[in-house]
Amino acid sequence: MTDKKYIVGIFNDEDVVMDAVQKIRSKGIKIHEVFCPYPVHGLDHALGYERPRMGVPAFLFGITGTCLAFLLTFWTLGIDWPMNIGGKNFFPFPTNIPIVFELTVLLAAFGMSFTFFFMEGLGPSVKPIIFDIRSTDDKFAMAIDLNKNTVSDSDIKAFLSEFGAEEVNIKEV
Amino acid sequence: MSVVSPIREHLVTGGKTYHDVTEDICRHVEAKPTKEWKIAFAISVLVLMYGGGWVLWTWWEGLGVWGLNKTVGWAWDITNFVWWVGIGHAGTLISAILLLFRQKWRTSINRAAEAMTIFAVLCAASFILMHMGRPWLAYWALPLPNTFGSLWVNFNSPLVWDVFAISTYFSVSCLFWFIGLIPDLATIRDRATGVRKTIYGALSLGWTGGAKTWARYEDVSLILAGLSTPLVLSVHTIVSFDFATSVIPGWHTTIFPPYFVAGAIFSGFAMVQNLMLVTRVVYKLEDYITLEHISLMNKIITLTGSIVGVAYITEFFIAAYSGVEYEKYAFINRATGPLWWSYFGMMFCNVMSPQVFWFKKLRENIVVSFVIAVVVNIGMWFERFVIIVTSLHRDYIPSSWTYFTPRMGDIGDYIFSFGFFFTCFFLFSKFLPVINMAEVKSVLKSSSEKKSNH
Numbered sequence: 001m002t003d004k005k006y007i008v009g010i011f012n013d014e015d016v017v018m019d020a021v022q023k024i025r026s027k028g029i030k031i032h033e034v035f036c037p038y039p040v041h042g043l044d045h046a047l048g049y050e051r052p053r054m055g056v057p058a059f060l061f062g063i064t065g066t067c068l069a070f071l072l073t074f075w076t077l078g079i080d081w082p083m084n085i086g087g088k089n090f091f092p093f094p095t096n097i098p099i100v101f102e103l104t105v106l107l108a109a110f111g112m113s114f115t116f117f118f119m120e121g122l123g124p125s126v127k128p129i130i131f132d133i134r135s136t137d138d139k140f141a142m143a144i145d146l147n148k149n150t151v152s153d154s155d156i157k158a159f160l161s162e163f164g165a166e167e168v169n170i171k172e173v
Numbered sequence: 174m175s176v177v178s179p180i181r182e183h184l185v186t187g188g189k190t191y192h193d194v195t196e197d198i199c200r201h202v203e204a205k206p207t208k209e210w211k212i213a214f215a216i217s218v219l220v221l222m223y224g225g226g227w228v229l230w231t232w233w234e235g236l237g238v239w240g241l242n243k244t245v246g247w248a249w250d251i252t253n254f255v256w257w258v259g260i261g262h263a264g265t266l267i268s269a270i271l272l273l274f275r276q277k278w279r280t281s282i283n284r285a286a287e288a289m290t291i292f293a294v295l296c297a298a299s300f301i302l303m304h305m306g307r308p309w310l311a312y313w314a315l316p317l318p319n320t321f322g323s324l325w326v327n328f329n330s331p332l333v334w335d336v337f338a339i340s341t342y343f344s345v346s347c348l349f350w351f352i353g354l355i356p357d358l359a360t361i362r363d364r365a366t367g368v369r370k371t372i373y374g375a376l377s378l379g380w381t382g383g384a385k386t387w388a389r390y391e392d393v394s395l396i397l398a399g400l401s402t403p404l405v406l407s408v409h410t411i412v413s414f415d416f417a418t419s420v421i422p423g424w425h426t427t428i429f430p431p432y433f434v435a436g437a438i439f440s441g442f443a444m445v446q447n448l449m450l451v452t453r454v455v456y457k458l459e460d461y462i463t464l465e466h467i468s469l470m471n472k473i474i475t476l477t478g479s480i481v482g483v484a485y486i487t488e489f490f491i492a493a494y495s496g497v498e499y500e501k502y503a504f505i506n507r508a509t510g511p512l513w514w515s516y517f518g519m520m521f522c523n524v525m526s527p528q529v530f531w532f533k534k535l536r537e538n539i540v541v542s543f544v545i546a547v548v549v550n551i552g553m554w555f556e557r558f559v560i561i562v563t564s565l566h567r568d569y570i571p572s573s574w575t576y577f578t579p580r581m582g583d584i585g586d587y588i589f590s591f592g593f594f595f596t597c598f599f600l601f602s603k604f605l606p607v608i609n610m611a612e613v614k615s616v617l618k619s620s621s622e623k624k625s626n627h
Contacts, residue, residue, distance in 0.1 A: 014618065033383040037191060037360070038615040044388035052392040058400070076316060076325040085329055098334040098411055102341040105404045109345045109397055113352060116393045117378065120386050122355075126379025136360040136382055138191030138614075 004147065004173045006032060007156050008131045009165035011140040014040045020142065020163035021046045027159060029151050032143040035135035054112055061111025062104045069103035070096070131171050143171070184278055185621035187460035191614050194461075195360060198606045198613075201456050202361055206603055209455060214599040221592030227585025228303060236306045238582030244575045245565045249583040250304035251415075252557040253590060256440065257297035258339070258412055259433070259553060262405055263441020264290025265346060268353070269401035272394065277620055278469055280612040281461045284357075285452060286445045287350040288605070292597040293444070294343045296590040301339070303586055331414040338411040345404060349397050352390075355380050356611040409437045416560065423503035423564030426491065432484035439477035439523070440553035446470050446546040448598065450539060452607055461608055464537045471530040471542055474549060481556070482524035499569070507563040511576055515555050515563065522552020 011017040017034060021043065024031060031047060044052070077083060078091035117123065132141040142165070144156055160168045189197070206214075231238050241248055264286040271279035302308040314336045316326050326333045358377035365373055380386070413433035416424040446467070453462040492504040508516045526548045530536045567574045601607075 035382045036384060036387060037382060038611040039387040039391050043384045047384050049385050049388060052389040054389060054392040054396055058396050072316060073328045077328055081325050085327060092329060095329040099328055099337050101407060102337040105400050106341045106344060109348055109400050112393060112396060113348055116389055120389065122378035122380065124375040124378060128379040128381045130381060133363045136363045137195045
């Protein structure tokens with residue numbers, strides 16, 4: 001793991017970093033990632049990432065919850081142990097809507113969130129690679145993987161400084 | 174891109190930089206607890222222990238320690254339950270509904286409001302357990318196979334809906350709160366050393382704040398808000414069904430779901446107002462929780478207070494219009510019967526008192542805001558008491574008419590919930606950031622007061 005070398009540009013302002021991302025990318029330099037203390041809207045688009053689609057897992061887990069809840073209520077009161085409650089049908093659908101709704105929300109919320117943790121590799125025992133410790137405080141850190149770029153180190157450094165980085169560091173991981 | 178109305182006041186004052194935000198909010202998590210905190214925490218724990226004694230006594234002795242009688246079989250226990258659940262709703266409202274409406278002022282208060290939601294729902298759940306009488310059989314409320322001792326639960330029952338609604342609401346609120354905390358926990362991790370670094374490191378799940386993670390994170394937050402909004406409305410709707418699906422005059426009214434939801438938001442905002450007014454002074458966060466925030470909260474309190482006022486009057490109209498004499502009597506008895514004082518307390522505290530906020534001076538006055546918020550919470554407790562006890566105490570047979578007087582068991586169990594709530598809140602305010610740093614930083618550039626203004 002010690003052979004990976006990154007150039008880390010430190011920026012002060014969200015607009016400067018946004019601008020720098022576009023300029024760096026137009027020079028044909030691949031950016032590893034930009035680390036920010038808060039969500040900067042449009043930065044993912046500037047970096048060329050696809051639009052996040054967390055609605056897909058939310059929907060899939062939600063529909064699973066709907067089906068499970070429907071099966072649970074239908075099977076228990078309709079098939080396994082039918083009970084005569086006030087002379088109503090053994091399975092009156094409208095009175096089961098609250099249960100179906102709650103379980104839909106429960107599974108959608110937890111399913112989506114855990115999918116998110118899984119996709120982002122987040123977990124209690126994860127040891128993160130921190131390019132600059134200030135990126136969770138007040139700085140924006142742009143990391144560029146040197147092994148994946150053909151542009152020379154000194155050129156990348158020069159570009160970063162030119163586009164507004166207040167510091168340019170080398171980080172070996 | 175978002176557009177900020179020029180007439181809005183600044184949401185963050187004092188010309189804060191990003192680093193100032195981190196410093197101001199992490200300070201309380203990192204510093205040794207202050208003397209004030211220790212005293213307040215000690216008092217809460219003592220209250221918790223005193224109330225806890227009464228809870229144990231309730232479980233040991235049975236529900237006979239309460240003032241219930243054969244006519245009024247449901248009183249303070251369910252009043253307290255509905256009251257706490259209602260208070261809890263503000264947290265989700267602030268973080269989910271205001272997120273969907275893109276209200277930036279939520280950023281300073283959402284964290285504490287969500288924490289308050291969780292603790293309030295736990296307090297509410299404790300009353301469910303208590304009024305079961307035999308809490309060790311609480312699992313009978315879950316859909317477990319018949320071999321566990323009970324039949325399958327009756328899914329047509331609003332009490333079973335309650336079990337599902339409250340437990341889903343609690344779990345999803347915890348999740349929403351935790352996801353909101355992750356970036357801030359990473360900030361604390363990166364400032365901490367030793368054991369604290371390990372603990373906050375584990376809690377922050379290895380968060381680094383990459384642009385891709387943030388993009389997905391925002392998507393997750395938005396969808397969670399979209400899921401929580403109907404959830405929070407469903408929870409109090411289902412709580413109101415506990416009464417509305419019965420055939421008791423005064424309870425089976427179709428206006429209950431919207432009226433309960435409005436009341437829940439009303440009391441919850443009042444509780445958030447109380448907590449934030451204290452927190453901003455104790456933690457010196459006046460630059461983050463500004464008079465603008467207090468004023469906006471008061472506006473919502475006035476609006477929701479007026480909505481419940483309309484609901485109270487509508488109930489009377491519908492009772493009169495129904496032509497059912499029992500229904501009419503339930504409402505006349507409510508306002509003029511032996512428990513008239515609780516009805517008056519409700520009308521005065523909930524409908525009249527928040528009207529003072531039509532005046533800007535009073536709306537931005539901290540003392541007035543605090544007092545009215547306390548009054549509103551008292552009023553909302555009376556509202557539930559009025560609905561529950563006044564509808565029950567004079568039933569169809571005049572020979573069984575009674576009055577309700579609480580006994581020490583009722584009072585002790587209620588005291589327990591306060592001890593529990595404040596113990597949890599003080600622990601939260603010491604060990605976790607009370608303001609969402611990442612979100613405040615994200616509105617800093619557009620909505621903060623610049624240094625040059627001074």
